[in-house]
Amino acid sequence: MKKITYLCFLLIFGCSPKTSEWNNLILNNSLEGWHIFQDDGSKKGWYVENDILIFDAVSGLESGFEDASLLSNKKYTSFEIKFDWKIEKGGNSGFMWGVSEAPVYKFPYQTGPEIQIIDIATYNAPEEVLGGEIELNNILTDLDAKKHYLGAVYDMYSPNEIDLYNPAGQWNSYHIKIDQKNNNGWVMLNGIIINNFKLRGPEWDALLLNSKFSKSEDYDYLGDKRWYDFAIYPEGYISLQDHPGKAYFKKIRIKELK
Numbered sequence: 001m002k003k004i005t006y007l008c009f010l011l012i013f014g015c016s017p018k019t020s021e022w023n024n025l026i027l028n029n030s031l032e033g034w035h036i037f038q039d040d041g042s043k044k045g046w047y048v049e050n051d052i053l054i055f056d057a058v059s060g061l062e063s064g065f066e067d068a069s070l071l072s073n074k075k076y077t078s079f080e081i082k083f084d085w086k087i088e089k090g091g092n093s094g095f096m097w098g099v100s101e102a103p104v105y106k107f108p109y110q111t112g113p114e115i116q117i118i119d120i121a122t123y124n125a126p127e128e129v130l131g132g133e134i135e136l137n138n139i140l141t142d143l144d145a146k147k148h149y150l151g152a153v154y155d156m157y158s159p160n161e162i163d164l165y166n167p168a169g170q171w172n173s174y175h176i177k178i179d180q181k182n183n184n185g186w187v188m189l190n191g192i193i194i195n196n197f198k199l200r201g202p203e204w205d206a207l208l209l210n211s212k213f214s215k216s217e218d219y220d221y222l223g224d225k226r227w228y229d230f231a232i233y234p235e236g237y238i239s240l241q242d243h244p245g246k247a248y249f250k251k252i253r254i255k256e257l258k
Contacts, residue, residue, distance in 0.1 A: 091245015
């Protein structure tokens with residue numbers, strides 16, 4: 001009888017699939033678990049204060065220096081991630097996944113798709129955007145399509161909702177899912193799903209063809225690799241972007257999907 005009971009216990013509990021837990025990505029009030037993209041020891045701009053991850057520097061886009069986006073030390077494939085964020089007036093940032101740090105790439109966004117973070121007030125007053133002519137043009141060419149808008153998969157998928165945003169200087173919440181196995185991702189802003197998208201396939205390919213990522217020859221500053229390898233890596237680093245404006249991130253938690 002004891003053997004039967006023990007066997008039942010093994011069948012019920014021992015053979016059940018393992019479930020991932022939510023893991024905190026801000027550890028010991030420090031940058032533990034993170035590093036700056038291709039850092040040689042000279043790149044700066046990120047620090048943690050009161051368990052808040054902060055970018056406070058002149059971005060590479062503005063300075064002309066090398067990219068200083070922040071990367072996880074660990075690579076991820078399928079996952080859910082939650083974090084709160086806020087930016088200053090006129091600023092923007094972004095969350096990327098599938099990033100490669102191979103030396104042939106100069107920027108994380110050559111490989112990693114981006115969920116946009118931006119002060120949407122700049123869509124009503126484009127002249128207030130930080131980052132100069134490049135960022136101004138990004139808005140002026142996107143006033144209708146909103147493929148560079150808050151919650152967009154940058155230059156690919158526009159968000160479905162556009163009015164759920166707390167203004168610059170106030171906290172917002174993202175919950176993002178990237179599910180490579182089921183070829184699906186989504187973005188939740190402040191508790192509401194605002195974007196649902198594919199990660200590959202005919203739909204993705206058609207949108208890619210109509211995006212700037214298909215016009216690699218126009219972007220020689222990216223080097224020989226241009227955007228030829230954009231979004232090809234199902235496994236890669238996650239990244240927070242080096243972009244104009246002070247940005248804050250807290251309560252960053254991730255759960256890997258099996």
